[in-house]
Every structure is written in C-alpha cells, then in structure tokens.
Amino acid sequence: MRFPFEVPFDEVARDLDPYVSAIFSSLESEFLVMPKGTGFIDYPTFEQGYEALKRATCGFLEFSPENVLRVVQETPLSLVVIRAILGLTPPEWAYLASQRTGIDVTQSFARTLDRTIRLDPLRSLPGSPKMNQRIEALIVAACQLLASPGVIEQEDKLHRFDKADTKHGLDGVRSLAALGAPYAMLLYERFLGRPFAGHRDSVSELVGDSLESAIESVLVKAGISYRKTKRAERIAGFDQAPDFIIPSEFNPQVVIEAKITEDDGTARDKVTRVQHLASLSTSRSPLEKAKFEVIACIGGRGFGVRREDMKKLILATSGKVFTAQTLGYLVEHTKLTEYRSR
Incomplete structure (x- = not known):
C-alpha cells in the first residue's frame, strides 16, 4: 500500500480511495493517555487538601467562612477541593462570588489563583490585602451555596448542584464524607x-506539542531552516499563521500544519484550515506556480472517520499528508528536500 506523497499527484487524483485507506491505516490515537503538564496534582496530594479541610470543619459539620479561611491559609489546596465539591470552574466561582458578596473577583484572578495553587499546592499563598479579600469572597460564596444550594427539580432542566454530594447542601457532603459514595452514582x-x-x-x-516536536526533530536532523510560529502569532501574508514556515516567514516556500484531533467534527474544521492555506498558496494568475507547498501532518482518530474529508485534505496538499508513522518520509517526498543541508 503506497501513500499519496509517494505517487505522482495526477495518479492520486484519478483514484483517491486507496490513498485515503493508506493514511487511515497509519493514523494513531493516544486519547487514553494524556500529558500531566505543569500544575498536575496527583491523588495523594489532593487527599491531603481534602483531609485538611475535613479536619478543620469537623467533618464538614462546622463549615463556616472563618474555619474554611483558616485552613485555606494553612493549606491552599483546600480551595481546589472546595471547587471540586462545588463542581464549578474558577471563572464560574468568581462570578458567583462577585454576585453574592459585591466584591470584584475577576475571572483572571480566579484562574491565576487556581493555577498558583496547583503549581505548588502545599505552599502558603503570598497574601496581599486585596488578594485575601477576594479569597474570602470566594469562601463566603461557597459556604452560602453549600448551605442553601437551591436545587429545584424541573422536568426539562438540570441544576449544576443536582449531584450526590451537593443536592441537599452540606448534609450530602457530610454523608459522603462519613460513609463514602455508592460506586454506581460516582x-x-x-x-x-x-x-x-x-x-x-x-x-x-x-497534546499537539508531541506531533510538533516530532516534526521539529525531522527538520533539525536534516539541517533545514525553519520558523516555528507561536499560538495566535500574526505573520504577514497569513490571516492565521501555519505551525511551520520553511525557510522563513520572509520567503515562505513550504508551510506545515500539524493537527491532532480525536473528534471528527473538529477534524473537519482542521481540514478546512489546510484548504484555506492551499488557497493562499495559489497565485492570482493561473499561469503561475503555487507560492508555497502546503504539507499536513495529522494525528488522532478524528481524522480517520470521514473519507470525504480526507479526500479534501489529499487534494488540498497535492498528496502531502503525513502521520506520526510516516514522518520519516517527510523530507524525501516534499519540497523540503531542496533545503536539506545534511
């Protein structure tokens, strides 16, 4: 089975299906394994925050702003545990805190606070008066919400606090803390x-960085000059910058888009993105050659669902579609070989 980049494109265009199957066969998916990244909290550490909160509130019997604030000052990770009980994102919690206390708790503050704690979960926070005021507002709002969650069952709506531990406020939290949760409910x-x-x-x-790193390794090994763009970076001539430009953004001859997705709907959007790059590479005059070659490097099961989308990707790149398994052919079968220095 040959890949589309190994065959003259006019031959590929005559019968796309075998080449779609070839690419599908080389796609890999790693959706069961995720990078931990910075700020990852393992369970034993998370449990320390939980146990500290449980002790400070006497098993959630004395869940008052004063007790909670005290334990958060000593063990900041307890704040993340409270957010897990609430089932809210940092911006959502900030919004409710501002609404209930009248103190301006911004979404950016809530995100930064959450990340600061996750980066060093057991270190005391460097509290300024304004920071302490906002943290206290978060805690007051949490205590109010758990004391009276306001869950009203409606036939066509689901309340965010309609959970095993928060549906009945602190009584549910106390019950699960003392007895444990039924496995089926979890x-x-x-x-x-x-x-x-x-x-x-x-x-x-x-997740996307893994594929981009592999592409970089291929380019570096071949001694090819390249420009790797940053997220949301603006490059002249491109309304959205491609992931790699070879040899530079001042003379783009090859552009590479690296895309990973586990969702077929998202895959369609990414195919459209590559198609747009291909349209940019076409000169105004049909007699002129393409301005630059477009290469797609893809991964994830999302690209292996719709055959018609893969046909569009093959056509947009003139067959230059690579996966993690076929990156070893990247330089040999593209215009990149002209820029090889070793």
Missing part, C-alpha cells in the same frame, strides 16, 4: 461530566 456523575475533562482541557495544547 460512575453516573463521571458519565455526565466526562472523566478527566478539566485536566484534558488544561493540557490540550501539550
């Missing part, structure tokens, strides 16, 4: 909330 709540969703979202950029 599995159901995981089903509703997508397991590891928060962590997966926080390291989404690192």
Whole structure:
C-alpha cells in the first residue's frame, strides 16, 4: 500500500480511495493517555487538601467562612477541593462570588489563583490585602451555596448542584464524607461530566506539542531552516499563521500544519484550515506556480472517520499528508528536500 506523497499527484487524483485507506491505516490515537503538564496534582496530594479541610470543619459539620479561611491559609489546596465539591470552574466561582458578596473577583484572578495553587499546592499563598479579600469572597460564596444550594427539580432542566454530594447542601457532603459514595452514582456523575475533562482541557495544547516536536526533530536532523510560529502569532501574508514556515516567514516556500484531533467534527474544521492555506498558496494568475507547498501532518482518530474529508485534505496538499508513522518520509517526498543541508 503506497501513500499519496509517494505517487505522482495526477495518479492520486484519478483514484483517491486507496490513498485515503493508506493514511487511515497509519493514523494513531493516544486519547487514553494524556500529558500531566505543569500544575498536575496527583491523588495523594489532593487527599491531603481534602483531609485538611475535613479536619478543620469537623467533618464538614462546622463549615463556616472563618474555619474554611483558616485552613485555606494553612493549606491552599483546600480551595481546589472546595471547587471540586462545588463542581464549578474558577471563572464560574468568581462570578458567583462577585454576585453574592459585591466584591470584584475577576475571572483572571480566579484562574491565576487556581493555577498558583496547583503549581505548588502545599505552599502558603503570598497574601496581599486585596488578594485575601477576594479569597474570602470566594469562601463566603461557597459556604452560602453549600448551605442553601437551591436545587429545584424541573422536568426539562438540570441544576449544576443536582449531584450526590451537593443536592441537599452540606448534609450530602457530610454523608459522603462519613460513609463514602455508592460506586454506581460516582460512575453516573463521571458519565455526565466526562472523566478527566478539566485536566484534558488544561493540557490540550501539550497534546499537539508531541506531533510538533516530532516534526521539529525531522527538520533539525536534516539541517533545514525553519520558523516555528507561536499560538495566535500574526505573520504577514497569513490571516492565521501555519505551525511551520520553511525557510522563513520572509520567503515562505513550504508551510506545515500539524493537527491532532480525536473528534471528527473538529477534524473537519482542521481540514478546512489546510484548504484555506492551499488557497493562499495559489497565485492570482493561473499561469503561475503555487507560492508555497502546503504539507499536513495529522494525528488522532478524528481524522480517520470521514473519507470525504480526507479526500479534501489529499487534494488540498497535492498528496502531502503525513502521520506520526510516516514522518520519516517527510523530507524525501516534499519540497523540503531542496533545503536539506545534511
């Protein structure tokens, strides 16, 4: 089975299906394994924060702002534990705190505070008066929400606090803290909330970094000059900068898009992105050659779902579609070979 980059493109264009199958066969998916990244908290560490909060509140019987503030000052990780009980994102918690206390707790503050704690979960926070005021507002809001969650069952709506531990306020939290949770209920709540969703979202950029690092290794090994762009960087001539420009943004001859996705809907968006790059590479005059060659390096099961999308990708790149398994052919079968220095 030959890949589209190994065959003259006019031959590929005559019968795309075998080449779609070839690319599908080389796609790999790593959705079961995620990078930990910086700020990852393992379970034993998280448990320390939980136990500190439980002790300070006498098993959640005395869950007052004063007691909670005291333990957060001593063990900041307790704040992350409280957020897990609430089931809120940092910006959501900040919004509710501002609403309930009248203190301006910005979303950026909440995100920064959460990340600061995750980076060093057992270190005391460097509290300024303004920071302490905002943390106290978060805690007051949490205590109010758990004391009176306001869950009203409606046939067509689901309340965010309609969970095993928070549906009945602190009584539910106390019960689970003392007795443990039924396994079926935990599995159901995981089903509703997508397991590891928060962590997966926080390291989404690192997932793509693995493919980009592999491409860099190929380019460096071949001694090819390249420009790797940064996220949301603006490059003249491109409304969205490609991931790699060879040899430079001042003379783009080859551009590489590195895309990983586990979702077929997202894959379609990424194919459209490559198609757009291909349209930019076409000169105004049909008699002129393309301005630069477009290469797609892809990964993840999302690209292996829709055959029609893969056909579009092959056509947009004139067959220059590579996966992690075929990166070893990247230089040999593209215009990159003209820039090889070793």
